Amino acid sequence: MLVFFEFQIEKIVKFCREQYPIEACGLLGGKIENGVKIVKSVYFARNIAQSESRFDIEAKEQYEIIKKMRAKNEVLLGNFHSHPKTPARPSAEDRELMLDPNLVYVIFSLKDNPPTFKGFKVSRGEVSEEEITVKKVDYKTLKSGGIMRQTEDGYFAVRLKITGGNLSIEQLKGLEEVASRYGNGTLHLTARQGVEIPYIHIADLEEVIEKLKSYGLELGACGPRVRTVTACQGRSICPNGCIETQELAREIAARYYGQTLPHKFKFGITGCANNCLKAEENDLGIKGVCRPLWLKDNCTACGLCTKICPVNAITLNQQEISVDYEVCIGCGDCVKACPFEAYKGEYGYSLSFGGSFGRKINIGKKLIPFISSKEKMFTIFDKTLEFYRKEGKTGERFYKTLERVGFAKLEQYLREGERENGGN
Amino acid sequence: MEVIKTIDLREYVCPMTYVILQAEIAYLNSGDKIAVILAGKNTLADVTKSLKMDGYRVEKIEEEGEEIYKIIITVK
DSSP, X not given: OEEEEHHHHHHHHHHHHHHTTSOOEEEEEEXXXXXXXXXXXXXXXXXXTOOSSOOOBOHHHHHXXXXXXXXXXOEEEXXXXXXXXXXXXXXXXXXXXXOOTTOXXXXXXXXXXXXXXXXXEEETTEEEEEOEEEEOOOHHHHHHTTEEEOSSTTEEEXXXXXXXXXXXXXXHHHHHHHHHHTSOSOOEEOTTSOEEEEEEEGGGHHHHHHHHHHTTOEEOOOSSBBOOOEEOOOTTTOTTOXXXXXXXXXXXXXXXTTOXXXXXXXXXXXXXXXXXXXXXXXXXXXXXXXXXXXOGGGOOOOOHHHXXXXXXXXXXXXXXXXXXXXXXXXXOHHHHHOTTOOEEEEEEEEEEEOOEESSSEEOOEEEEEEEOOHHHHHHHHHHHHHHHHHHOOTTOOXXXXXXXXXXXXXXXXXXXXXXXXXXX | OOEEEEEEOTTOOTTHHHHHHHHHHHTSOTTOEEEEEEESHHHXXXXXXXXXXXXXXXXXXXXXXXXXXXXXXXXO
């Protein structure tokens, strides 16, 4: 059996029509799996006979094509030629030229509209028909599973599910193997800490997916759903970190990744006020923050905190410290620098909603300035996605929904959710 | 104990500020009291956080001018 993909047939038919009334010809390269020949590349050639009833390809050109196939790890599967005015069946001369039992000879007839095509093989001098299957390519379904069509027909960039930008060495080995064996030997790092493997041929997709799976790599998500969760290194690695971002990213991904929504939806986690991971550009941004609680007994009123606070939220008045929490950005510098341990840092999360950094830019709005309970935060996430599903129109980004119905409506919805869950 | 040396780090920016300060401290003796002059809020925050992480205690802080600070520490 010989397997074509729909776009290859379209490409060949177009070429045959262009060559009309001369016979068009070319070679087919691909791979053989369990005796099935799968076409990966179609190579057009020049018919040096320039005839309406026979074709011939120059030896030099055949050699050039074979070299191209070898470079792509393809084998010669057969050839094709057109019959501009006669049916798709081999002529006496065609029969004479069908010599190799390992090849499939495909004839496209332009006599009928739409054109017809048939495959032939030869065995002990006998010519018989070879079955041809044409596979359709469902680009939309592929895309929803992280497989994106490239400019060049038949090739795809495979997006992987990576959480918080973390990969193990084992996974890197898998990427190396797939990119060098099936791709073009390169990997692409996306803007959201992901990895894409370009130049994967449709004929290799299933094998690639299996291979990736064996290395613990899953496909990513595209389209209107919860996307890659980004995160910085977080508290256990970065001295500035206020929260464990990686652990949180994994939890969020486990709970929401790939869920379908009116449009794409991005979670992003940044461990502290330095905001390396740009919380506010996400549909739901999470920022680790530190709320300083003054411990009067330890304070010597040295005033260091009042001087280092980047937003002047701390004032010292007659040995009394006061922190303006409305102004405080939660960087925790006062806690970290205080020489006398006169602050206790309470760590938590600050949540912003409706960020977007694509065609239109919107900075997420900080609706929840401080929440310390992770459990309650997850209730807020649940409610937020529920709200978006309910209120968002298909194809409408979250911030657009919020602009249309009002941020207040979301706030009210979240407050109701809080009451249902036993209050704060 | 008197301040035996004043180290002026106003011309440096992070991370050199703290690197130079560490290099200066390396030539001093344990117990020496020093003054460090720093420029800018951010530098003050970074240096004081780093000092605390390295086990130093800022004993005193004075504002010498517009965002110019003098801190006093004792060499370990």
